Amino acid sequence: MEKKLIDMEITEFLDVLASDAPAPGGGAAAAIAGAMGAGLGSMVANLTIGKDGYEEVQDFFKEKLIETEALRYRLTDLVDLDANAFSGVIQAFKLPKETEEEKAARSATILAEYKVATEVPMETCQACRAVIDHLIEMGTKGNKNALSDIAVGALCALTGLKSAVHNVEINLGYISGKDKEYAEKMEAQLEGLLENIVEKVNKLDEEVRATF
Numbered sequence: 001m002e003k004k005l006i007d008m009e010i011t012e013f014l015d016v017l018a019s020d021a022p023a024p025g026g027g028a029a030a031a032i033a034g035a036m037g038a039g040l041g042s043m044v045a046n047l048t049i050g051k052d053g054y055e056e057v058q059d060f061f062k063e064k065l066i067e068t069e070a071l072r073y074r075l076t077d078l079v080d081l082d083a084n085a086f087s088g089v090i091q092a093f094k095l096p097k098e099t100e101e102e103k104a105a106r107s108a109t110i111l112a113e114y115k116v117a118t119e120v121p122m123e124t125c126q127a128c129r130a131v132i133d134h135l136i137e138m139g140t141k142g143n144k145n146a147l148s149d150i151a152v153g154a155l156c157a158l159t160g161l162k163s164a165v166h167n168v169e170i171n172l173g174y175i176s177g178k179d180k181e182y183a184e185k186m187e188a189q190l191e192g193l194l195e196n197i198v199e200k201v202n203k204l205d206e207e208v209r210a211t212f
Helices: 010-018 026-048 055-085 087-093 100-138 144-175 180-194 197-209
Strands: none
Touching: 026 055, 026 100, 026 144, 055 087, 055 100, 087 100, 100 144, 100 180, 100 197, 144 180, 144 197, 180 197
């Protein structure tokens, strides 16, 4: 059984990322960026829970810890899911195309696999946006000694979000000519996920820096 990306050592993963292998690529890197953002949110929550001076926000951070951990685990899963998502497209292009029936079946399969390859990075986009939203809500309420990690986490998750958008859009380039309604629906979702998000992260970054 081939070794999963998430089971690799960091240096091993980076070596594979830098190689001429088609996967992992930007999609897996995007999921890792989002997972790091979620992990930093969990770190701040753990450094706030049970600490003196933060009694009023204990329940808040306990709830946030549950949310950020769930997102961290999901984004970790998405590292390998994304790396494998395009394999179906590659296999579909290898299907026979001698007869008209074969050509039609091949075309339908390619389209279906492109949709799969689109929906995985879309989930990464959604998860990264959720991480950002939680970190913004946490803001500067947590342990003052770890507030920089809130900002770093949000910046990581923003990188993951914007990076995963590229993976969605590149696949939509093929789909739009075959299923315009589906492509437009996905594009609308991306617009919603990206709306004002850079401004929001920049605002959080400024609020955190103001505490130094």
